Amino acid sequence: MDGPPEPELVRIRDVIYQTAGIFHPDNKLRLLQDRCGRRMKELKVQTLREYSECLTIRPTRQAELIALLNEITIGETSFFRNQPQLDALRRIVIPKILEAKSNLPLRRLRIWSAGCSTGEEPYTLRMLMLEELNVQLKDWSTEILATDLNERSLAHAEEAVYGSYSTRNLTPSYRNKYFIPQGDKLQVNALARSNISFSRLNLSDDSRMTFMKSMDAIFCCNVLIYFDLASKRRVIQHFFNNLLPHGYLFLGHSESLFGVNDDFRLVHLPGATAYVKGERTPAGGKSL
């Protein structure tokens, strides 16, 4: 972008940041302008100034903000996106959680997919739980909460129909057990769609975040990359409060809490990492 950014665009950037924690640095302002352009075309609005008023002054500003956030948020995802992380969940983390809860009367696992996009991540988690139903999870119930800011992505998740890009990592066994062909696409079957609830949740909404209590595991993968340090810290603090004492936090493959939060402890799993609540270790990590 040549020259200083337009003040109206900077104002829109601030509104998005204050609402959703997503920060557009100067070199991403062109992208933001393009996304605003799509909404302006839809609304038949000519100038950024007028559009900024649609987001801040007009009675429909709340709905317009949601529509803009639907344009801005990037939902790249797929089934079985991070296999080593999923293997570690199944082989190491679930047994640890079950052991920690073994004396409790309520035999229930609660897993939260925070920033679930179009649903591939929570459905993958559900399929893994189903695979363990007659093994580790005999007599246990599982509940998966899947949330995202983007309501279009959530509608896609509820519909649960996916093309070849999303389903490219599925093994024939998972494909046969948990999907129904829909033309050249695949739909997740009723079994794999059970015990998952999808809802719109903004991770920057402090009041809603305090209600996501008693989680055994939280997956927030490839979401916080769009946040600046201050908003990341707030979200991570909520995750800390929302996890049970034995709970695990999983981030994306290239993400870490280094410099973000000192309350979580990094644990090394085979081919993956996770965070647990606990005392800090001088080396900053401990192998399980």
Ligand SMILES: C[S@@+](CC[C@H](N)C(=O)[O-])C[C@H]1O[C@@H](n2cnc3c(N)ncnc32)[C@H](O)[C@@H]1O
């Ligand atoms: C790249 S996708 C990640 C999907 C999935 N977790 C994965 O790793 O495959 C990032 C998702 O984060 C969501 N997101 C971004 N900001 C958010 C916010 N403030 N609150 C909730 N979700 C947000 C986006 O809508 C998008 O669906």
